[in-house]
Structures are given as structure tokens and as C-alpha cells.
């Protein structure tokens with residue numbers, strides 16, 4: 253009996269697995285190396301946004317799911333397949349934001365911003381979430397910088413948004429190409445739908461089941477389909493530009509005329525529909541421009557995209573408010589920046605490194621460091637390190653121009669060594685005069 257018992261115990265003994273936490277699929281850490289690119293782009297974008305009169309808004313990451321289904325559209329890929337949604341403890345259906353515009357529009361209505369002088373110009377930055385199969389350039393969590401202009405109808409607004417993008421890409425020297433289209437108003441889209449139904453009358457059977465539903469509900473979405481067959485058929489479909497009403501046509505012509513005036517090159521692209529239902533009139537994207545990339549690849553790695561959404565505020569329960577916006581994909585821009593062999597500008601800094609040897613010197617150095625920060629010296633330290641060699645190596649790595657060395661002797665004599673890293677010359681100076689001595693040498 254005892255023997256059997258022991259055997260049993262042996263079998264039951266579960267192999268203890270060590271718990272190693274891992275990030276979720278499609279959720280990536282932005283390590284300091286990539287963060288430097290983000291900071292560089294964000295600094296430029298924020299500066300441009302402010303020049304054009306935009307103010308910052310922070311909107312929640314989590315919203316009611318219906319905000320997105322109503323604004324982005326039921327038949328879009330984002331809502332149909334890519335929503336990061338779940339039921340919270342209160343039984344509410346919520347979703348991590350797949351994009352920023354819907355949340356900004358909700359905030360505009362909820363906070364009565366229609367009572368402010370119009371247009372209201374807002375910018376935001378933060379993570380967005382789409383539950384899709386993670387692949388290069390399309391993670392489940394990604395970051396966007398976005399701009400929205402609410403309460404302005406003129407084509408000049410569309411042009412200014414495009415100009416801002418253009419200036420940004422010029423400034424960071426990224427080669428891009430502007431794709432532009434006009435999706436018209438609900439009237440134009442009604443006419444377009446009629447023409448599409450006519451065109452697909454005998455071809456409907458050849459479309460994938462999804463597209464057959466799309467054709468009924470939201471025909472523009474056929475152009476989002478990734479099925480080869482659907483793409484082939486829709487490539488000969490009538491273009492929306494031919495269905496534009498007078499007002500929409502004039503709007504589009506004015507946008508293009510302004511772009512010509514500004515000498516911003518563009519490609520008219522009648523297949524550009526942007527994958528969201530709320531767009532009206534102008535839509536545009538900036539694609540990476542690089543030899544060897546097909547149009548299909550370029551469109552998949554669009555760096556920035558936006559357009560006009562004159563009906564969205566009304567759809568979400570607000571007053572009729574014409575609006576337009578654009579969003580930049582930070583991961584994509586970083587990736588393309590590297591692909592085009594561009595480099596971050598070297599920071600011109602006068603770094604001074606404070607090295608120390610021994611306990612007493614370490615204590616003194618802690619204090620001295622604070623004083624140098626107050627004196628606005630670009631000072632760096634490695635107080636956690638003991639070896640002088642390791643500290644000097646680090647100073648060299650971060651490009652320090654001067655190294656201050658504090659040891660037992662120096663503390664005793666109230667002095668400090670200044671080493672010029674360019675010449676290698678070392679001098680002993682009075683520690684009380686250190687700020688002047690540093691400034692003299694930088």
C-alpha cells in the first residue's frame with residue numbers, strides 16, 4: 253500500500269515551470285534606441301503643429317466600442333476584424349482606440365467645443381490598437397501623431413494639412429509621394445453606388461462573400477479587399493471622381509490648384525479610399541518613395557494619411573461641423589527613415605563627465621554634480637561605478653568633451669582634475685572655481 257502511495261505521489265508531482273513574463277503578441281517595447289527617433293519626429297511635428305495654431309489634446313485610450321463602430325463604419329476591416337474590444341467589469345462593451353479621430357470628435361462634442369471660436373485645431377499623440385495579424389510595420393499597438401481641424405469647410409484647410417505633412421517630410425529628408433483622391437459627399441456616393449451596382453451586376457458572383465455584402469452596404473469598401481480576385485475586378489470599376497457633384501468637384505479642383513501653386517507633386521489615385529467610412533471629399537496619403545517598392549507595398553506602408561470628414565460630428569450626435577485631419581504612423585516613419593539610410597542629426601552638446609575614485613570622493617561628487625546641474629553644465633556621471641577605467645570608457649562613449657576626476661587626494665586638497673578629451677591634457681584646478689574653469693575650456 254505504502255509503495256503504491258509513493259508511486260502515485262511521484263506521478264502527481266507537477267513540473268514546476270518558471271514564470272517568465274513576456275509581452276503580448278503584437279505589443280512591442282520602444283527601447284531607448286528607437287525612442288530617439290520618436291523624439292526627433294515628435295519634436296518636429298509638435299513644432300509644426302504649433303506654428304499652424306494647433307493645441308494639444310489628450311484623449312482616453314479606452315472608449316465605448318460603439319464610438320468606433322458608428323464612426324469608422326460596420327463594414328470596414330477595422331471594425332469587422334481588427335477591433336481590440338472586450339466587455340469590462342460593468343458589462344460595458346469597450347474598445348482600445350484603433351485611431352484618434354473618433355475620440356477627438358467625441359471630446360469636441362462632449363466638451364461643447366462648438367461654442368469656441370472656430371475652427372478648433374487639435375493635435376494628439378499616443379498608442380493605437382488594432383487586433384490584426386502582427387507583421388512588419390503593423391503591430392497591434394502602434395503610435396500615431398494626429399491633427400484635427402474642426403469647424404472649417406474650405407479646401408484651403410485640406411491643403412494646409414497636406415502642406416504640413418509635406419514640410420515635415422521635407423524637414424526630415426524622407427522621400428515620399430503624395431496620393432490624393434476625392435470621395436465626394438453622400439450625394440456623390442449615392443450616385444457612385446448606383447454605378448457600382450450596375451458595373452457589378454454580372455460580376456457580383458465573382459466577388460468574395462465579404463465584398464458581396466460590402467457592395468450592398470458600403471461599396472467603397474470593395475477597394476480595401478485584399479483578395480486578388482476582388483482587386484482584379486475592381487480595378488476596372490468606375491471611378492468615384494466621375495460621380496462627383498458640382499460642389500465636390502469644385503472643392504477638389506481648388507485643392508489641386510493650391511497644390512500646384514505650392515509646387516507639391518501629387519498622384520491622382522481613384523482607388524484611394526482610406527479604409528474608414530467617415531471620409532468625405534478629399535482623402536490623401538503619403539507613401540514611402542523608394543526604388544524597388546511596388547505600389548501595393550507602398551500603400552501597405554503608408555506613412556501618413558488623412559482627409560476631410562464633414563459628417564462625422566453629426567453622426568456622433570453633434571451639430572453639422574465640417575472637419576479634416578491627418579495622422580502620422582511613428583513606427584512606419586522610423587522604419588522608412590532607416591530604410592532610406594537617413595541618420596538622426598548629431599547632437600551638438602558640450603558634455604562634461606564627472607568621474608570619482610573612492611568613497612569620500614563619491615560622496616563629494618554627489619554634491620558637486622548637483623551644483624554643476626544648477627550651473628547649467630551638461631554634466632553626466634556614473635556614480636554607481638567604482639572603476640576609473642570603466643568611467644572613462646563611458647565618458648568616451650557618450651562623447652564627453654571634458655572629464656572631471658575627483659579622488660582622495662583632490663578631496664583633501666580641495667582640487668579637481670580636468671581632463672580635455674580632445675587633447676588629453678590634464679590639469680589640476682581649485683574645486684571652488686570649477687564652473688569658470690569648465691566654461692573656459694568648452
Ligand SMILES: [Zn+2]
Pocket residue numbers: 436437438439440496497498499500501
Ligand atoms: Zn458631392
Ligand SMILES: [Zn+2]
Pocket residue numbers: 459460461462463477478479482
Ligand atoms: Zn473581396
